[in-house]
Amino acid sequence: MCVFSSVTLAAHNPVVNMDLPDVSVVQAGNKYYMSSTTMHLSPGLPILKSDDLVNWEIVSYAYDRLVENEEINLQNGKNAYGKGSWASSLRYHNNRFYVSTFSATSGKTHIYSTTDVETGDWQSHSFEPALHDNSLFFDDDGRVYMIYGGGQIKLIELDEDATSIKPEGLNKILIDNANLVFGEHDAGGLPAEGSQMFKINGKYYLFTIASPESHWSRTVIVHRADEITGPYESRIMMQDRQVAQGGLIQAPDGAWYAMLFGDRGPVGRIPFLVPVSWQNNWPVLGVEGKVPDILPHLPARAGYKGLVSSDDFERKEGDRLLPLVWQWNHNPDDKNWTLLSDPGRLRISTSRIDENVLHARNTLTQRTFGPTSSANTQIDVSNMKDGDVAGLIALQKEYGFIGVRAEGDNKIIIVEQAAPGSDKPVPPKSSVGSQASVPQGQEAVFLRIDCDFRTNVASFYYKFDDEDWIPLGSKLHMRYTIPEHFMGYRFGLFNYATKTPGGSVDFNYYQVGKRSEIY
Template identity: 55%
Template sequence: MKITIACLLLFTMPALFAQLPAQRKQAENPVIFADVPDMAMIRAGDSYYMSSTTMHMSPGVPIMRSKDLVNWTLVNYAYDTLANVDELNLENGKSTYGRGSWASSLRYHNGMYYVTTFAQTTGKTYIYTTKDIEKGPWKAAAFKPSYHDHSLFFDDDGRVYLVYGGGKLKLVELNADLSGVKPGTSEQVIIENASAPAGNNIGLHAEGSQLFKVNGKYYLFNITWPKGGMRTVVIHRADKITGPYEGRLALQDLGVAQGGLIDTKEGNWFAYLFRDYGAVGRIPYLVPVQWVDGWPVLGTAGKVPATLDLPASKGLIPGIVASDEFTRRKGDRPLPLVWQWNHNPDNRNWSLKARKGFLRLTTSRTDTSFLLARNTLTQRTIGPACTGSTLIDVTNCKDGDFAGLALLQKRYGLVGVKNDNGAKSIVMVSAGSDQPVEVQRIPLKQNTVWLKAVCNFRDLKDIATFYYSLDGANWTPIGSALKMTYTLPHFMGYRFGLFNYATKEAGGYADFDYFRITDSISDR
């Protein structure tokens, strides 16, 4: 009888398990483990769109799309070039690291998409409009002054405003066509001290305004930072856009702050925010929102949850970062959207056509340092760990040229090939102590070499190691580990970069066969 029951169970148990609902995998915070700060977000139909800050990078103000708030794909940029000035062009010894365009505002109104941003570099506010956020084209307008951390707002009566400032928050009305400030109007203070809900001992005064209207009330989100504390969300609400506003401390956990509100088509609400997380940068979080007595209440018992009742992430590759074999079919973009140039590129000196299946970077001038060199092609690093690699051909580099693979930030690291007095060497350079130091040099007897950079962001370790290979199979570490450090002068998470610059004579070129990125540590 025991044998009969056992046999019966053997045949029936799989059928019983098959009838049980599969356990749904949940999304985890952070929803994007990569540098995507200052997010602004909208929902249009069943799609969500998000813009973010990329400052000195070109093209700028990336646009990302998602169907579930978790899995995002780059679909466009608001501009190719912010402005044609020395600081953005890396010319005459000038740069705009940590500046360029900052926190954007993203809106959809009467069939038109609007992206606004501002730039300390130019002292202007920029407004980009399009009917097709994914394909463009974009129409650009700019005017002075540069309205800091502004929020664009279309009110129900047809009037258009910017809310902006730090600590003391202000309101200004724009022309109906958003071409500038409406004549005859002046700025007005709507909140005298927006940091007040977080106390009196404030280090960073309230900024990062994002204004929303829900059920007839105005809700203004800001970030502030009490001294000795952490980044904090404060929310003010009012019955009129001009106030008076009453405020509350809305979230104080893990330093997750700065962002706004988004609702799903199912009627659920979330706050999109970000967290400073060391060298990888500022990484996005989602926090569930419940409405209580007309206030959005953020988090679970006031805390940022580790998991969310949303679909699980499928990973950041290839939506946010991606490998590139540098092969292109007819109709392909010259460069996939995951790529951005460090400052404005000189488009005469890079090519994907000069040698099929390769990215060619040609020098057009001499430079004194990596950070001032033009045409470094970059994309984000990702956490908790990642590896970037490339194969480089330096046959046509000239004396004094240096070409290779970088981890870009103020305290950068490089591995590449230097050509000095007719002799080639594999060189690792570390600027981990602020000043670049050549840590190791190995003679190179061939014209091709494989290069690799490995990043470990787990638990804020922020360690990078560099490798080279002479055959693409056997890897050798070079130099020393780089302690990656997020610095405010660059204000950006570390990025992989492909570079080539001249120190003696222009006109040489390096060919990159591919760039490959993985979301794991690969040291072999």
């Protein structure tokens, strides 16, 4: 007799092991929706959907282009790295979705809304000033507010349609120094920020993130009041594994959770789901105050479909030109990229001279993910001009790429890395193993990058045709930079000119996955 047993796989933390910081979650019908931060990338302010709080996919972006200026367009030596749009607040009110953010690049607070979060157009409104880490809040009496600030937490009233500040509306300080919860001797650390406001059973709960002065430890602080204007009582609710900033969500079965993010170095700030219980009308986070590794009542993650994806650049009628997993590094120059068919391929052309890869326009990116991820591409280099550089990058301030550099009639495969602590490249080496020649007449080159976030090292490879991958150059020691780029490493496809504009390269495909799955 055979005995069969069924095994139900449970969810594990982190629920998503990739850069999705500043999360804000709502429930609408039987779905969950989440917004996150992608700063200088375009399109921006991604909206994700899930059935179970564990498996997420991108379904839309609140904007295609945040603003038009030299910084976000990578013009005249300016950039928006580490800026763009920051922590958002996603809300669902009267069958309409609202998401707010703020931007040092535009100098404004931005509010987007739609009745169809997945396929509808987002209406855009903005106003000055840029309200830091704001939380959009609709109260039961019809009044609308934003709670914002760092250290000192403030409230300001908006018009009923949540499009502008209400003239002569409520405008006051809610908490003069939210860090005093650590004690006066320890209140000088990271000022409390990342506000998210909730109203539950008639009480107001304000979540913030902070760190004490004596040691760096991201901390969840919850402030509670009977009236939105206060007074607020504050408590430290969790201080574990650098996991904080986010807010509450209730599942249909009545269970409560907090969706937060945790700092995890070069892979970025990644989502953790923490169970919540209630004691004396206070939300108690975690299991005995800790972030659990296992979430037994939720299904296991089924992969990262909808968050990253391979692409053969073939499109059928009605398809999006670029799937939602793709984002440009800054606003693209749409005159200088295109998708070609038969066969499908992405062409990136050059129209100006650039100093290095971080200044190049039209770098097309996707997230990396942990613990290991790998990307590879095939690039047609036959239309490069002298001085052009094109390839595959692990993008951050301290970047590393493997690419092809055109030198007169010759083409050289190179590995370039930013110097530690700098966005300038390390001077090129002429030693054996640091570069390779492309044979005359060879038009296609295969390039590959492996990222291992257990050791925070990236490795570079190339090949021609159907042969074994050949390692090239030294390994990149990946490092998360704050406040410069302020995001996890991303894979990117790029092309830029250093001497003469007008060249182009074709990327024939993009493949991404766990290293063990694709090699």
